[in-house]
Amino acid sequence: MSVYVAAIDFGTTYSGYAFSVSAPDSELKDVEILSNQIWNSGTAEVASLKTPTCLLLSKDRKVSVFGYDAEEQYADIVLDGNTDDYYFFHRFKMNLHNNKNITMSMVIDDVRGQPLPAIDVFSLSIKALKDHLNSTVEIKNIELDDRKTKWVLTVPAIWTDTAKQFMRKSAEKAGIPRDRLTVALEPEAASIYCQTFPSAGCREIAEIGSRYMVADLGGGTIDVTVHEKRPNGTLKEVTKASGNGCGGTSVDDAFIQLFVRIFGGPLLNSMKSESPESYLYLLRSIENVKRTFQPTQTRKVNVTIPYATLDDLCQSNLEENIKNVVSSSSLASNLEICKDKMRIEPLFAKSIFKTTCENVVSLIQSVLQQSTVGNVSTILLVGGFAECKMIQNSLKTAFPSINIVLQDDSSVIVLKGAVLFGYKSDIISSRIARYTYGVSCTESFNESIHDQNRKVFWNGKAQCTKIFNPFMEINTSISLGHTIRKTYSTDGETGCVISVFRTDKENVMYTDTDECTFLGKLRMCISNTERRKRYMKAIFNFGDTEFSMTVVDLESNSETKEYFEIQR
Secondary structure, eight states: OBOSEEEEEOOSSEEEEEEEOSOTTOOGGGOOOEEOOEEEETTEEEEOSEEEOEEEEETTSSOEEETHHHHHHHHHHHHHTOGGGEEEEESOTHHHHHOSSOOTTOEEEOTTSOEEEHHHHHHHHHHHHHHHHHHHHHTTTOBOOTTTOEEEEEEOTTSOHHHHHHHHHHHHHTTOOGGGEEEEEHHHHHHHHHHHSOOGGGGGGGSTTOEEEEEEEOSSOEEEEEEEEOTTSOEEEEEEEEEESOSHHHHHHHHHHHHHHHHOHHHHHHHHHHOHHHHHHHHHHHHHHHHHOOTTOOSOEEEEOOHHHHHHHIIIIISSOHHHHHHTSTTTTTEEEETTEEEEOHHHHHHHHHHHHHHHHHHHHHHHTSTTOOOOOEEEEESGGGGOHHHHHHHHHHOTTSEEEEOTTGGGHHHHHHHHHHHOGGGEEEEEOSSEEEEEEEEEOOTTTSOGGGEEEETTEEEEEEEEEEEEOTTOEEETTOEEEEEEEEOOSSEEEEEEEEESSSSOOBTTSTTOEEEEEEEEEOOOTTOOOEEEEEEEEOSSSSOEEEEEETTTTEEEEEEOBOOO
């Protein structure tokens, strides 16, 4: 028996996989979604579908460990004093969200500031999840088959095309066949699952004509989209996906800044590099508070801290014990140390969530106010951060007339939905273009239009180079399978290369200004040893989760599918 669909949800804080062996023609409601239910966390087994997104890698590449095992083994490595022989990467996915210049050669730093090519870190992490999945199914007498298994990899909808393509390249390097891999957008996967298995409080979303918002509140990003149920049962995207980086880790950062205000940045950095197990322990404690703190809570908030480590660092760095450091800080009236707990006044604890809650509300408000969005009756909350009571309360207060529904098992909705997406990827029948896309081209110089400083002469004729020639406008509704056809000519021996750009601005003229972002290159390959002028048709494929191009050699009528190449 073979796995038909295998899905990997690669998250900022936690990652996991799920799969199904149900027949390819199964109805979505009949698809059985399977997974690894237990991740081993050192001394305890954690009943969870996910494991922390962290990678331990020896410098000779002989050791590569992911998840809870990576955390536990790195803690031992620190105690043994062997950190110089290893890399440890933690919560590194946001590098693709924050970096506006993603390249195949870009590097990211581990927790100690040691750089490594990002493509290696991401591909080894995906490979670790793939290998773990393989061991899980192997013992069940099930196999992963490169010829039959369809792979689905989730990415935020708000990511750039370059970031999505980087994840595809990482998955391919991890051993997932290119033609068996599909990229799924996280809020879409969640929407598909909610349509198939709606919670009791939102069954109306399955009705024809219903409009609802999916707010995917993840660890790093917030992804918001609005879907409409069409008469044929498919889903239509009403407005382009929106989002920002105010996910759950932004609350973590606010808590960490609280500790920085008390103990100082150098001390926190020392704990992170010298006692990473204590730092990770602190983050887990913050995670617990983040999920359980109630907006109406009147008792103090208890954050369990690595007391011994912090006390040692206080005495070695600040020459005071931890209690004296806390009691003499400017925040002493808002918190205190009691054994291994930092006890925080409830009103002050609320203020730590304030900025993130306001950012989430503002984002959703901006989407609801768009002219194309109307009659949204329900907001579905999915993702691990959706379990935060402070976020739930903020949304209910801000939007009292809208049904706010926390989905059951919200932290794994995207993962399970990704499996369903593998069975029926055409359920999203139309999407909204997030950018205007175009290519860089050269045209005859037009005195009334073009900048005089851009005039060049080729073969005695005045030309203007690096002109932005759009072929898809922002906010266009694109049906699944929508194509745009362009014809190009070349006398090159192997074809030509098209440079693709995007912009969210209007009336952009040139590709070499700040208004345009370079996406990558699309190669139109043909054999033309005689260097004759040959014509090729470029069919730009839109409406899917990824932007691609089919190249047709008009002389031989042969076709090849290409994804744009990220710059090196």
